[in-house]
Amino acid sequence: MGRREVETVFFGGGTPTQLPAADLVRILAAIDESFGLADGVEVTTEANPDSVTxxxxxxxxxxGFTRISFGVQSAVPHVLATLERTHDPAGVPQAISWARQAGFEQLSVDLIYGTPGESxxxxxxxxxxxxxxAPDHISAYALIVEQGTAFARKVRRGEVVMPxxxxxxxxxxxxxxxxxxAGxxxxxLSNWARDDAAQCRHNVLYWHSDDWLGIGPGAHSHxxxxxxxxxxxPAAYAQRLAADELPRQDGETIDAATARVEQIMLETRLRSGLDLGVLSAEAQTAVPSLLERGMVTQHENHLVLTQQGRLLADAVVRELVD
Structure with a gap:
């Protein structure tokens, strides 16, 4: 890939703070040595509230870490128990206080809604x-049941009922x-920020289909x-590295048609909206109906989802792609 300056780094997909903090810092230093970190780089780690001091x-x-995202998920013990989360919600304010005391200016809180039994x-x-x-950023995601997990088996057996x-x-x-x-x-769709500076720049990169390099078992790159x-x-990943082999499993080349569909799918999710110029002539004919039904608004040459449109975002995207 050559030496490409890194603008954002995101440690996530689990609980990175299970590793000693010094090891996370070593990884960040290795990224800097290999590629170079840009001035003003955003460096985020996810964390469970009970995995930090x-x-x-x-x-x-x-x-060098600038941003932390706490997986709070819920303030209700029985909901956390269903999600098999280990932290006590009473301890969350302490973790937030420690992060502020440590100097973090950008704090995010992750929530999950739609857990079985959640009123x-x-x-x-x-x-x-x-x-x-008082976080700078909140993410709120509807619970998705991943196939092949113990939770999915409970749903299939009727032990828990999805809303x-x-x-x-x-x-x-x-x-x-x-x-x-609250400002x-x-x-x-699933992210709220106090101002533009509090937005997660790394995730915005995904939604604009920019380049990223994924490191770790199961990580995706683009x-x-x-x-x-x-x-x-993880064992297969470690074996590949020990043999001095790339850990890549498979890949694909994205053609122009696929790139256009993905741009519609991803940028429709953003408040900045979708550039009308991306749409085919046929898809353009769907726009008046979407406007009339209150699914989108038009700001200059961009379509922006209304709250109703956000609830039915996948349906809106299908109309714009077909």
């Missing part, structure tokens, strides 16, 4: 606690309205129109 956060910040009051309590933490779509939509609307009232504006992914199992 004041000392570990001080080590991370001193080592609307439960969800409101989680939103209220998250807002009270219906209307209830999930109501929870999204409640979150959007309460976040907005957090949506900039992507560089210059090529997409590839690594072997998933």
């Amino acid at each position: 004041l000392e570990s956060l001080q080590t991370l910040h001193a080592g 609307m009051d439960d969800w409101r309590a989680s939103i209220t606690q998250a807002i009270a933490l 219906d779509d209307d209830e999930t939509a109501d929870k999204y609307v409640l979150a959007d309205e309460l976040f907005a009232a 957090l504006d949506w900039y992507e 560089v210059a129109g090529e997409r590839w992914w690594n072997v998933k199992h």
